[in-house]
Amino acid sequence: MNGLRSSQVADAAGVNRQTLRYYERRGLLAEPQRSLGGHRLYPAETVTVLLVIKAAQRLGFTLDEVADLLDAGRHHHGRRPDTGLQARAKTKLAEVEAKIADLRAIADSLRAAVDAGCDDMVTCAGQSGCPIPFTTIAATEARGDTEAHDR
Amino acid sequence: MNGLRSSQVADAAGVNRQTLRYYERRGLLAEPQRSLGGHRLYPAETVTVLLVIKAAQRLGFTLDEVADLLDAGRHHHGRRPDTGLQARAKTKLAEVEAKIADLRAIADSLRAAVDAGCDDMVTCAGQSGCPIPFTTIAATEARGDTEAHDR
DNA sequence: TTGCATCCGGTACCTGGGTACAGGCTTACC
DNA sequence: GGTAAGCCTGTACCCAGGTACCGGATGCAA
Numbered sequence: 001m002n003g004l005r006s007s008q009v010a011d012a013a014g015v016n017r018q019t020l021r022y023y024e025r026r027g028l029l030a031e032p033q034r035s036l037g038g039h040r041l042y043p044a045e046t047v048t049v050l051l052v053i054k055a056a057q058r059l060g061f062t063l064d065e066v067a068d069l070l071d072a073g074r075h076h077h078g079r080r081p082d083t084g085l086q087a088r089a090k091t092k093l094a095e096v097e098a099k100i101a102d103l104r105a106i107a108d109s110l111r112a113a114v115d116a117g118c119d120d121m122v123t124c125a126g127q128s129g130c131p132i133p134f135t136t137i138a139a140t141e142a143r144g145d146t147e148a149h150d151r
Numbered sequence: 152m153n154g155l156r157s158s159q160v161a162d163a164a165g166v167n168r169q170t171l172r173y174y175e176r177r178g179l180l181a182e183p184q185r186s187l188g189g190h191r192l193y194p195a196e197t198v199t200v201l202l203v204i205k206a207a208q209r210l211g212f213t214l215d216e217v218a219d220l221l222d223a224g225r226h227h228h229g230r231r232p233d234t235g236l237q238a239r240a241k242t243k244l245a246e247v248e249a250k251i252a253d254l255r256a257i258a259d260s261l262r263a264a265v266d267a268g269c270d271d272m273v274t275c276a277g278q279s280g281c282p283i284p285f286t287t288i289a290a291t292e293a294r295g296d297t298e299a300h301d302r
Numbered sequence: 303t304t305g306c307a308t309c310c311g312g313t314a315c316c317t318g319g320g321t322a323c324a325g326g327c328t329t330a331c332c
Numbered sequence: 333g334g335t336a337a338g339c340c341t342g343t344a345c346c347c348a349g350g351t352a353c354c355g356g357a358t359g360c361a362a
Contacts, residue, residue: 005308005309005359006308006309006310007308007309016350016351017309018350018351018352019349019350019351021310021311022349022350022351026349035309035358035359036358037309037310037357037358037359038309038310038311038357038358039308039309039310039357039358039359040309040310045273048273048276048277049273051276052272052273052276055272055276055283056272057349058257059257059260059261059283060257060261062348062349063348063349063350064348069272070272070273072271073270073271073272073273073274074273084270084271085264085269085270085271085272086265086268086269086270089261089264089265090261090265092261093258093261093262093265096254096257096258096261097258099254100251100254100255100258103247103250103251103254104251106209106210106211106247107244107247107248107251109210110210110211110240110241110243110244110247111244113236113240114237114240114241114244117237118236118237119224119235119236119237120223120224120235120236121203121206121207121220121221121224121236122196122199122200122203122221122224122225123224125199125202125203125206126199132206132210156338156339157338157339157340158338158339166320167320167321168339169320169321169322170319170320170321172340172341173319173320173321177319186328186329186339187328188327188328188329188339188340189327189328189339189340189341190328190329190338190339190340191339191340208319213318213319214318214319214320215318
């Protein structure tokens with residue numbers, strides 16, 4: 001009666017029904033009320049929460065981070081300035097910008113390979129004049145893991 | 152005697168020894184010769200091949216794609232213009248550029264959230280004037296999977 | 303009250319790129 | 333020839349973020 005069935009919520013938010021259970025396990029969704037028979041009955045806001053989760057993921061936050069953010073939003077009393085969305089968004093922004101810079105370097109290398117007309121990596125790597133900086137490129141790899149993670 | 156031991160190759164290329172076996176299974180490295188006792192003996196070029204693999208990964212190619220590319224390079228006779236490094240590099244470049252554009256949109260959203268001083272996603276999402284395009288952002292998700300995949 | 307759609311919980315599986323471990327053989331050096 | 337380091341195979345596990353399947357129970361309309 002009052003409350004949405006899991007499928008309704010899932011459909012409205014564009015996610016899989018299993019995902020609701022998964023998010024519940026992960027602490028992203030509160031445990032909803034149940035019908036007498038044990039079926040979940042969600043409040044309407046849940047759809048919004050799901051959209052927010054998806055948006056946050058798209059912004060580069062992991063599910064753990066999203067869980068934290070939702071939590072931080074729920075009880076505002078913590079009030080340390082480094083836990084809120086503000087601070088985290090700034091951090092994430094820096095990460096995304098680093099990632100963009102990194103991808104630009106990658107694009108440059110690809111462009112160089114195309115421009116040079118090189119067609120076989122291994123032989124090309126052995127010759128001087130190969131535009132792809134094989135040795136450096138592997139080292140540069142480092143660890144800029146920021147994954148804006150589109151699914 | 153003649154040939155490098157697996158650890159020597161792994162160390163020289165900066166990869167794990169297990170990774171050599173893994174690449175062998177995946178078809179990225181040819182099966183090397185063996186000593187009488189069954190130990191692998193690699194030719195010196197293997198190190199170059201590994202560096203090339205790492206570089207290609209960093210350029211955004213998956214291991215399957217790298218395997219194909221190495222193969223394409225090995226026997227040049229196929230000669231269809233769409234199988235070589237050239238064509239694939241172009242495709243990959245377009246993907247990387249799309250990814251960059253996508254990340255820029257994400258960075259813009261993060262910047263907007265910071266500028267607007269919004270501090271709780273869920274309540275903010277409900278109010279008009281929220282700078283984060285929650286509904287659209289989730290839909291935009293689509294599938295721009297290009298993962299330059301560092302790590 | 304029957305019948306069908308939906309939902310339940312638990313568990314297993316997927317992708318990609320590796321890494322780790324166990325138990326046993328080889329190699330190299332003294 | 334002894335012994336330690338190195339290597340072998342096979343198998344299992346890691347990460348994140350889900351997805352799929354199963355047998356059984358519920359919900360709801362006619």
